[in-house]
Amino acid sequence: MPPTTSIDHTAELSALNAALGAHASAFAVEWIAACESSNTELLGRDLPGDERLHVLVVDRQLAGRGRRGREWQSFDGGSLTFSVQWRLPPAGTAPQGLSLVVGLAVARALEDSGVSGVQLKWPNDVLVHGRKIAGILIELVARQGRTAAAVIGIGINLRLPEGVRIPGQAAVTDLRHELGDGAPDRAGLLAAILSQLRGLLETYAAAGFGALRGAWEQRNAFADLPVRISGDAGSACGACIGVDDDGALLLHTEQGARRILSGDVSLRPMPGGQA
Known part of the structure; x- marks a missing residue:
């Protein structure tokens, strides 16, 4: 595996913290050049049991994973790929609807960035006018003496190589196609997603998915179809x-x-x- 420290991400981390503003302390963010999979990396770590959302951002995944064993492709400079570890509510059971909550956070961040026609495909894809722009993979981890946690993997297409074909996806899009020169940089988009995710996870923990169901339904890509x-x-x-x-x-x-x-x-x- 290539070394994960060959790229200095100080500037991007600084821009991320500036965009997060007063909420930056709610996150512990590490940004690395490459690893097999951001989810796999976080799942293998014994992270502190604090209240922060622990975030691992990876420029390039060497063995990125999607649902049902599919490969998730990432491209140098063309993708935003990261994972978030979130401690499940102590009294909670199985996190029903969590992937839908995460999809809603991504959708709202894209909308706030100027993307129109954002849709949600059950249970874990984000589309723009029917074309996939982002995917989500959630895995659970429980260690003895620690509160169970979810590792939330998110991959977003920023600038796909010309003519690329992604296995299993008939129609894809990226942020460059949707916004052109008006697309936010990686740090800005990441800050928008993390801010939305933190707020929605708080609502979800307090009131369950039912409190967010209507907002998800408004973006249901296949409603009544x-x-x-x-x-x-x-x-x-x-x-x-x-x-x-x-x-x-x-x-x-x-x-x-x-x-x-x-x-x-x-x-x-x-x-x-x-x-």
Whole structure:
């Protein structure tokens, strides 16, 4: 693996702290050049049990991971890839709907940056006019004597190489395509996402996903459209009628309403639906 200290990120960290302002102390941020996966790196660390959000930003992942074992590609200077460790609420159970909360934070940060047409695809993709711009991977970690935590991986396309094709993705976009010269730099975008994420996680911890459900529904990419859900347990077709207070997808099928839990499933539009 290439050394992770060959690039000086002092300027970007300084710009990040300046953009975070008074909230900078709520985060512990490390920015490195390369590692196998930012999620894998954080999962393997015994981080302090404080209240800060611990953030690892990586210029290039050598073995980035997406859902269902897929590879997440990152590009030097063309991606913003980072992971956040968040301590789960002590009285909480399984973090139902957490990936949707994270997606909402990314969506709001992109909207605040000037991106229009931002949509959310259940359970963990962020789209712009139907094209994927960001993905999320959440993994849980529990160590003896420590509060359970979630490691939240986020990857955002900033400037994809010309003509790049990403396996499993028929349509992608990036921030350069959407905003041109008006796109924020990495530090500015990261600050916007972290600020949104911190606020939404506080709401989620206090009131659950139900408190944020309406905001997610407003950006539902497949609202009322015919979709096919496929996974290890089989497949189902129906109309996407939203999500419930636990973050489960609600599907209207010929057999009636069906509740799809977050997990190893994929959602695809049916012919005639939105691409």
